[in-house]
Amino acid sequence: MQCRQEIDKVFKSGFIGIIGRPNVGKSTLFNAIIGEKISIIADKPQTTRNKITGIKNFPDAQLIFLDTPGIHKAKTPLNRAMVQTAREALTDADILLMLTEADSSIHPQDTFLIETLAQVNIPVFLVINKIDLIEKNLLLPIIDKFRALYNYREIIPVSALKGNGINDLLQTIKNYLPEGPQYFTGDAFTDATERFLAAEFIREQIMLQTSQEIPYVTAVEIDTFREDEEKNLIRISATINVEKESQKAIVIGKKGAMLKKIGTQSRLQMENLFGSRVFLELFVRVKKDWTSNDKMLRELGLLKN
Ligand SMILES: Nc1nc2c(ncn2[C@@H]2O[C@H](COP(=O)(O)OP(=O)(O)O)[C@@H](O)[C@H]2O)c(=O)[nH]1
Ligand SMILES: [Mg+2]
Numbered sequence: 001m002q003c004r005q006e007i008d009k010v011f012k013s014g015f016i017g018i019i020g021r022p023n024v025g026k027s028t029l030f031n032a033i034i035g036e037k038i039s040i041i042a043d044k045p046q047t048t049r050n051k052i053t054g055i056k057n058f059p060d061a062q063l064i065f066l067d068t069p070g071i072h073k074a075k076t077p078l079n080r081a082m083v084q085t086a087r088e089a090l091t092d093a094d095i096l097l098m099l100t101e102a103d104s105s106i107h108p109q110d111t112f113l114i115e116t117l118a119q120v121n122i123p124v125f126l127v128i129n130k131i132d133l134i135e136k137n138l139l140l141p142i143i144d145k146f147r148a149l150y151n152y153r154e155i156i157p158v159s160a161l162k163g164n165g166i167n168d169l170l171q172t173i174k175n176y177l178p179e180g181p182q183y184f185t186g187d188a189f190t191d192a193t194e195r196f197l198a199a200e201f202i203r204e205q206i207m208l209q210t211s212q213e214i215p216y217v218t219a220v221e222i223d224t225f226r227e228d229e230e231k232n233l234i235r236i237s238a239t240i241n242v243e244k245e246s247q248k249a250i251v252i253g254k255k256g257a258m259l260k261k262i263g264t265q266s267r268l269q270m271e272n273l274f275g276s277r278v279f280l281e282l283f284v285r286v287k288k289d290w291t292s293n294d295k296m297l298r299e300l301g302l303l304k305n
Contacts, residue, residue: 013062013180016173017089020099021109022046022070025129029099029160030054030067033170037273038190038197039067040204044215046070047207049302051085053191055184061174062182066093071116072109078216078291081303090116095123095176097169101130102157104138106145114150123153123176127169132159194274195222198236201266201273202282206240206251209261214250217243217291219300223283227276234274237281241290241300248284259284 018026022045030039034054040047048069056063068089069082090096098117100110117124126146131139143155154172158165184191192200199220207215219241226235240262242248252259259282267280290296297303 010179011060011062011182012174012177013064013183014094014177015064015066015092016095016097017066017068017093018097018099019068019071019086019089019113020097021072021107021113024070024099024101025160026070026099027067029097029127029129029158029166030065032160032163032166033063033065034189036189037269038192040200040207042204042207042215044207045072046079046082046216047204049082049085050196051089055189055191056170057187058174061177062180062184063170063173063177064183070109071113073112076291077294077297078302081297084304087116090120093122094178095125095173096120097125097127098152099127099129100146102128102134102139102142104142106149111149117150124150125154125156125169125172126150126152128155128157129160131157131164132162194234195225197273198222198225198266198270198278199238201269202238202240202262204269205262205266209258209265210250214242214247217247218251219287219290219302221300231277233277233279234270235279235281236270237283239283239285241285241287243287243289243291245286248286251284 018030020026027039027041027048031037033056038054039052048067052067054065066089068086071083071086074080074083098113128142139157156165156169156172158169199222202220203218206218221239223237223239240251242251263280263282267278270278287296294303
């Protein structure tokens, strides 16, 4: 009887890195697991730039997920910094989820990632996402192809968008986690600050509302973030950095229409997550060639050393 109670007391915890090439649905899966929208999503590569932590609590376990930028062959300094961030997850994690999407042929960037995984000695699961887009009978051949390339400990098909397979995935992760402490107490679901999340929501709207190069040359800085608890209001002012005057004109739009749209939509996201009213003020500034300048990347928190 006593022995049984001892077993019940075992608490498991650990860090789970979500890696994969751009656009396979890493952030969508991350948000589906955490149950809150904290990682921004767009139908464009390189949406996620920083490593974002999401905490999933169970009575007997704490799963800490790390959403990362996509791992790919990077050419520009900004992209190299993002890939470096993603690679850190390879060493920080207890389990890695390599996310891919259900597709009949293996993408070259998946092959590249698998080569990177050769040096990893923690359990790697293959998570095949977007199964809502394919016929069921196409799944097995996909699984076989991946199995031939790497010794995945588990292969789990999911649809992050529809929520299929997520519970299976969580249960399997729990089985593999080591005994460990509750790293985060209370009901926090992320260690990201509200400031950071506010900047991310603004960047998400830029990704969604603008096209061509604009999403890749914008960085958002929060200048002030003031909470007025009495009024249940947060006052935020933020600056959107771009590289050229012509890009600034696009972000502002005709009579400020684009900037207004970006502001309204991102404010709604903030109000939803923060549970308070938000007063948002946006500015646009030209910071020449910031994506290729290490000093500016550091200033914007996108490069660490
Ligand atoms: N059909 C479908 N689309 C998905 C699914 N998961 C993600 N997506 C879409 O794929 C795109 C990229 O998603 P995102 O999470 O930003 O990918 P990331 O770059 O890997 O983080 C978005 O348009 C998502 O809506 C899924 O399970 N099914
Ligand atoms: Mg992402």
